[in-house]
Each structure stands twice: as structure tokens, then as C-alpha cells.
Amino acid sequence: MYIWRTLLHHPFRLLLTVSGLALCIVLILFILGVYHGVATGSVDYVRKSAADIWILQANTNNIMRGTSVLPASFCDKIRKDRRIASVDPVLMLFTNIEIGNERTTALLTGYTAGAMGGPPVISSGRELRTDGEIVLDQAFARKHDIGVGQCVRIRGDSLAVVGLSSGTNAFVTQYAFVTLAYQQSILEVPNLASFFIVRLVPGSSVSAVMHDINRKFPERVSTFSHAAFLENNIAEVEAGIVPLFFAIALIGGIVLSIILSLILSVNILERRNDYAVMKIIGAPSAYLRRSVVLQSLLLASLSEVVGLLLLHPIIAMIESVTPELAAVVTFQHVVLITGAVITLSTISGLLASTRVRRILPVEVFT
Amino acid sequence: MRAQSAHTPVLHLSGVSKHYHSNGNTYSALQDIELTLFRGQLSLLLGPSGSGKTTLLTIAAGFVRPTAGTVDLFGSALAGYSTKTLQLLRARHIGFVFQTFLLIDALTVIDNVLLQLRFSGLKKPEARKRAVDALAQVGIADLAGKCPLELSHGERQRVAIARCLCMDPEIILFDEPTSALDPEMIKEVLDVMVDLATSGMTMVCVTHEMGFAREVADRVIFMDAGEIVEAADPETFFNRPQTDRAELFLSQILSH
């Protein structure tokens, strides 16, 4: 109660402190959310696939940051195995797309309509049926203000946008989907594939099939189980962005701790007399320490509530300016940040409380 | 501690000196103080400004360590008390009333009193009852919900006294409790103190209220330049001071 009253005694200072802390919390949550969004958008293509085995060019182990080129004819040779239910080639190339007068780039993914390798989730419209159609990532479409029913051009060829996909926004680029045959023809790369997606007959051994494929194309291919391939892609994405995001989140945490420590110190300095009086009337040192830590926790929790309330409007605002920057804040993030905020504010409170320990009762007698 | 007879020493200072060092010089605030205070007595500390009265009180309550000498409080050497014991003594047995009231302005009157009881470890329902009683005892029960800054100085000082009383202390130390008050408020505070003295509370009081001193003090201790110059009953001290220094002090203070 004492704490609450002393905090409310300076409403403007309280407002400033809470706003500062809340913004730190929003920053950290936003960064976590963007990280999650990028990580999801980058690998959902792999994650959501029902593949059993992925086959790439030898020495390539991911599609995020690796180039893989294989002859499409391998497909027929692989298919001969009776344990294999299907093999579908996919060709992935960065390609220029023209939208009106704008020219932009997407990760153009060619696959066989109705087979494996298409968009993980169609959020509006439909999947591809024939050549001359394209499915765009929804953030990409929003950014370029284009929708289902409109057209884009690739190398002068007009393609009808028939659907929008989600889980295909890797932030630095977005996926777009066309039929494999169409892609091979307009890009003039016939008989090429980037990788093959294999599905097995139920009950077949993934490792045994992988072993046989590797033997059939010695030194030419790398094969991966679905789980291993997903992991490779996640690792690749994380290697690129985790340090950066971690650094930003860390800075947010440090700024939060500094603001807290600073305001606690100011409050203690200002309330020096009160603390001296409490010592005179016999306050246990644990009580004094607790009151500073509680003050810290109170400020931090208040800020977190404000931060959480501000989070959605702020994310919506940022997304309206840059649709491709998708922040996906999950419940785990909120739990994580709550844990961090409690830890940091307790530490800040404990550190600040050492100032109270140094206040002498005799100070008030002079 | 309580059930002992009168003339049990509550506080005993022996050979107590206090030196302060600043800018390479040493100032002596107290020199070789010998003093024993007994249960149920009201002792008055008189002396000119800078004579060491406040220093003596803060040493007696353990807020300041003497440079030399020993302080026995409630029969044990203060120096031997642990931090925890000292804290409990302040929370339960030693009251301190200072000229600037020492209240917490962010808390209401009753919460100021309750804080004391909280530190003394009293459970809530009992604490509230005691707090209300203490406020009633000093005649300000109706101010319980106010904040100190809404009160007159006299009322604030009574809150400070109530805060001491609520814990039923062994001793209350007063340091110029009325010197920050307007004349018309001095009486209301002194009345409370007279009541306390009559009820047998052990009290040490630094004051310049000579009427009060003559009327209720059991003993007068006159200090000058860090020394106890005279210690006598009020009758003797005011009518037949033994030293020139006391005489000079009295003549100055009574000429007002």
C-alpha cells in the first residue's frame, strides 16, 4: 500500500516509467513475434509437406540457403522402386515478377498441379489447376495490392492469380507457385528440378529407401528424411537471423533493466527520509528489501499489462505499412517475456535495495 | 523486562565519548558521559545548542556508536546486541519522538501507527485495536484516516507519540518534541507527555519548556560542550544551580 501510494504520488513519472517499460516489452515481444513469423514463413513449406523423403543435389541440405539442380529425368528412375508411392519434382528459382509497372522478385516454385510441392496453406482462392495460373503469398499480394482474379507477368507472359497462400512469407522473400511445366517453359530450363519429394507406400522403411536411392545415384544426390530436412531448414534460418534477433531482444531487456533500476533509485533517493524513519521504528531489513522489490515488480507488471494491450495495435500498425513483416506473437512468447520481466525486475529491485541498506537512521536527526 | 521494580536501571552510559572527524579536525560531541536512567522516571536533558543532547539520545537508542565507553540498555551491553535484536528493540521497546515528527507522509495516520505494529510482529486484528487505542489516548482518534500533511503540527506530533505508545514501549526518547510547534499547540503535546509521565512511562526528554521541566521532571540533566555539568532534581537545579555554566544557561533561557 505504501508502495502504491508513493508511486501514485508522481502520476506523470509513473506514466513515463510505465510507458518506457511497456515499449521495451512491446519491442521484445514484437522481435520474438517477427522472429517466429520469419521462421514459420520460411520453413512452413517444408514443415507442412506430407513428404517422407526429400532428394536434393549432393552436398545441399536445405532449400532456404542452398542451390540444388538435378535432371528431372531422375524422377522416373526413382519411381521404379515398388516401395515408393510417388515422386514429384519441384523447381525453385528466384524470378522477376511484373505487377503493373512494378517489378519485383519472388521464389518461384514450380510443381505438378495436384501433386506434392505446392503451397502449404491456401488462404483465399484455390490451388493451381493448369499452366498460366499463379498462386501468390498473401503478404506479397497485400504489399503489391493485388488479389485473386488479377494478373501478373513473368518474362512477358501473363499469369492469372487464382489463389493466395500463407506460411510462404520468408520476410526477405516470398514464395509464388506455378506449374512445373509452365515454369520450365517460360524460364527455358526444361528437364531441370531443384528437388524431388518422395512419398512411400505405407509400411516401407524410410532409411532403407534412402539408402537405395543414394546407391543408385552415387555422388549425385543427398537424401533426407522429412524430420531431418525440416531441421536442416530451421537451422539454416536460425543461423541467419537468431543472433540478430537475440541481440535486439537483449538490448530491450537491458534497457528495461536500466529504466527500472534508474526509477527505483530515484524513488529511493526521494523517499530516503521514509526509509530512515522505518529503520528508526524498527523495520526488519527484509521488509525494506521486499518493499523495493515489490515496487519493482509492481512497475514491471503494470508495464507488461500495458505492453500487452498496446501490442496488437502496434503490430497492426506496422503490418499495415510493411505487410511482409509478419509478427506472430504466441502464448509461449507471453509466458517467456513474463518470466524475463519477473526475473529482471526482481534483480533490479534487489540491486536497488542495497541503496536502502546504506541509508542511516541518523540522517533524519540532522 | 517490565515487571521489575522502580529504580531498576533502564539505561546506563559509562565513560561514553563521541568524536566526529571532518576536514582533518576532530570534534568532540560527547566526553566521558556517566549517566543512569531509572524505570518510571522522566529525565530532562537541558543544554545550549550543540551541547550534545541529540548525540546522547541517538547513542542511547543505538543509532550511533560511541567512540568510547559502554551503553547498557535494559541490562545488557548495546554493543553486544545483534542487528536483529536491535531492530526488534526499536520495533517493540524504544520509542523515539523527534522535533520533525518522523512520520511517513504517504501513509494515513492509522497506517503510520500500524506500520510500527507490523514491525513489532503483531497480528492484524490486535494491531488495529491497539492503534485505535493509542490514537484515542493522545486524543486524535477522529484523525485516523487523514494524511499527516493534512494535520496541524501539534496533531502530527501526537501521531508520533501514539505510534510509540501503541507498542507499549519500555522507554520513550523525546528530542525537542515541541520546538517545531506554534505556541498554542505546544500545550496539547505537553499535556499528553504529562499524562504519560504520571502514568509511569520511562521518558528522556530534550526540551526548552522550563515550566514543563519544573512541573513534571524527576531529574534534570544539564549538558554543556559535550559534558554533563549537573544532574539534580528540578527543585535544586532551577533554584540552586551548582555551577556558573548552569546559572548562565538558566539566566539566558529564563530571560525570554
Ligand SMILES: Nc1ncnc2c1ncn2[C@@H]1O[C@H](COP(=O)(O)OP(=O)(O)OP(=O)(O)O)[C@@H](O)[C@H]1O
Ligand atoms: N554527524 C556529525 N558529524 C559531525 N559533527 C556532528 C555530527 N552530529 C553532531 N555533530 C556535532 O556534535 C555536536 C553536538 O551536536 P548535537 O546535535 O548532539 O547537539 P544538540 O545539543 O542536540 O544541539 P541542538 O540543541 O542544536 O539540537 C555539535 O557540535 C555538532 O555539530
Ligand SMILES: [Mg+2]
Ligand atoms: Mg539536537
